Amino acid sequence: MTVESALLRDDLVSEMAILGRAARNAASELALAAPEHRDAALRAAAGFLRSQSESILAANAADMAAANAKGLSSAMLDRLLLTADRVEAMAKGLESIAAFPDPLGRILEERERPNGLHITKISVPLGVIGIIYESRPNVTADAGGLCLKSGNAAILRGGSESAQSSGAILDCLQAGLRQAGLPEAAIQCLPTTDRAAVGIMLTMNDSIDLIVPRGGRGLIERVQRESRIPVMAHLDGICHTYIHAAADADMAREIVLNAKMRRTGVCGATETLLIDRSATESHLPAILKSLDKAGCEIRGDETVQQLNIGVPVKAAVAADWDTEYLDSIIAVKVVEDLDNAIAHINRHGSQHTEAIVTGDEAAATQFLNRVDAAIVIHNASTQYADGGEFGMGAEIGISTGKLHARGPVGADQLTSYKYIVRGSGQTRP
């Protein structure tokens, strides 16, 4: 490191420390703010998103031009792009978060002890949450809104490609906070998109309580490796749909097609299809034909390759059972029975979302109990793995860890709790 860059880094460290302290102070204020004020700030921010739509789109156009010049992929450009509809969707999203019940002050447990002590366990905010994401600018509004709803201060770090768009959205969120009389520092962005700032952020365990990374595997791995702050995330979504011998053939076909092809880039998309050997002839041809027709590449084990049903099947290799394609590709494996399917999933799955299709209730119960995953599904598509679909309103992500929150993470999951003990002079014997 040169003397100059060392000085610049020192400056950045102090700037980040100031930002961290501001977040901590804002979090203390937010924790005590009435729910009406937090909701008012969300609704005001939605109003500003609408009234500032033109300047947000102008900022986004500048980001898009720079991204085009850099030659980003069309998938990345699509993630970066904002339209009037997408801005309206962000505004609606904030309003729907505002309409949800208050996640704070919920009575989680209550008990009276024999000595007369009255103990209540109530939900409280976590504190300060750091969110690190990639190019989607709408995460700025979603994540900032969920943190605000749950009384947490947010420190956001979006991708450098979306810096101007995110900045314009942040302005609206902060204007909403001001209008509701809440501290602006409740939602902040990092002062620079310099990668060094992320490194510093991940060491700020005095001022940040939780890191939520959203993005590709590379980002998540880096964050998990470097962070001195607890991280809530999922690394992979290697989800399976298992067609049991007693599955209805039409239901199986429709569920698999939806689970794989509705959207291939989401973490709840099915990557591997398992099917009982006794159902291969009866069920598999129609499933593979519909996948093929929808443009899905099929990679099968030996039995599948030998089916000869006029659908191209590539040979699956060992790595296919451990790959999250996030693309129009599916791995297909024939299993002997339920035990075999469960063993495969517990070995190769990523504890995200796993589904069984069967008409046999006992087999379904076995599967739901014995598969170790955040979400286990009977007779429905794995693409339901989503906070909105679970009735949580919005989600900041899906966690595959077992500590704190597991599965979709909404406002309720961004809380901790405290025990309130009320006595009348009790001393402990």
Add this chain to the structure above:
Amino acid sequence: MTVESALLRDDLVSEMAILGRAARNAASELALAAPEHRDAALRAAAGFLRSQSESILAANAADMAAANAKGLSSAMLDRLLLTADRVEAMAKGLESIAAFPDPLGRILEERERPNGLHITKISVPLGVIGIIYESRPNVTADAGGLCLKSGNAAILRGGSESAQSSGAILDCLQAGLRQAGLPEAAIQCLPTTDRAAVGIMLTMNDSIDLIVPRGGRGLIERVQRESRIPVMAHLDGICHTYIHAAADADMAREIVLNAKMRRTGVCGATETLLIDRSATESHLPAILKSLDKAGCEIRGDETVQQLNIGVPVKAAVAADWDTEYLDSIIAVKVVEDLDNAIAHINRHGSQHTEAIVTGDEAAATQFLNRVDAAIVIHNASTQYADGGEFGMGAEIGISTGKLHARGPVGADQLTSYKYIVRGSGQTRP
């Protein structure tokens, strides 16, 4: 590192990996074991503790002889010592854990979605829990028992001083597991008390899901620094009792005396007394006299030093407000009002347990809401900070972190959850 020690380390790493895999396999089996079997194992283990009491005491005598020869302090010797009564208490402890309701399979939430999907959130085990503790051999039974109750496999690492005692207790736990038809590897100890084994253990994030350290600050700090596995713990218990102007004087005196002196070595013991300036003359003399009579050293701020009530008061220095004495010492500070008290606690407290004594309900509510701690108490002793006193049966420790469990950690807190989704062929639009 010499070639020889490197080879020994390689051996230890492989031995630890085998132990980790055995724990992971045992955890899978335990997660599916019926509650009757887990409880039967706990009761059988209690029976073996009783029938093997003599050999446990003989093992403990050997540990005590070695500890005496090493010149350990009398406090450490007392923690290490087992008696027939203490063995019986361990057996009773296991039976009381067995008698508690099953922490697994609890329905935490249940909802029907408009599309007909039925979502149930149920409690499941965390997996494998590593417990690192110091000289108390009874932690072997308590921690092993709580993990077993909650369907988690346990990897225990007790202090080297208590190795023989812990080994004899482990034998009883494993005999209980065998008798109930459960895998012995559900509760294991490290193969050696070599410190290097702890270092290896803290990197085994593939086979251990959570580390719970129990012991002094040095141990906790080392574990938090080195662990690549999430750690649940509390570093300090700097607990305050605040006497508000509207406190009943007798109640204040009795609560402070109990909060400080009932047991000075527990984390819920009060370390700092705060008192409103307007209550110093009316309330403080009796409080300080009773503390002094009980053998407590008093370190006061200037106002307290000038009280002149015939009780020796040392001058408190800045460090006193941030010290966990775990001893018969109390720091005493006069505050102007409730705001002042809350600000002091939120700055100097360790987010463990904080109490207010007052007859003023509004002041109490302000305190309970605004103090940021795992446990906040009105009109009772801070020494109630204990899982048993909270009605949890037993506790593995107290957490001051806000992620996952906060406050006393019992069997319920050693669980995660999964979402079970039941459909009838739903595909996502």
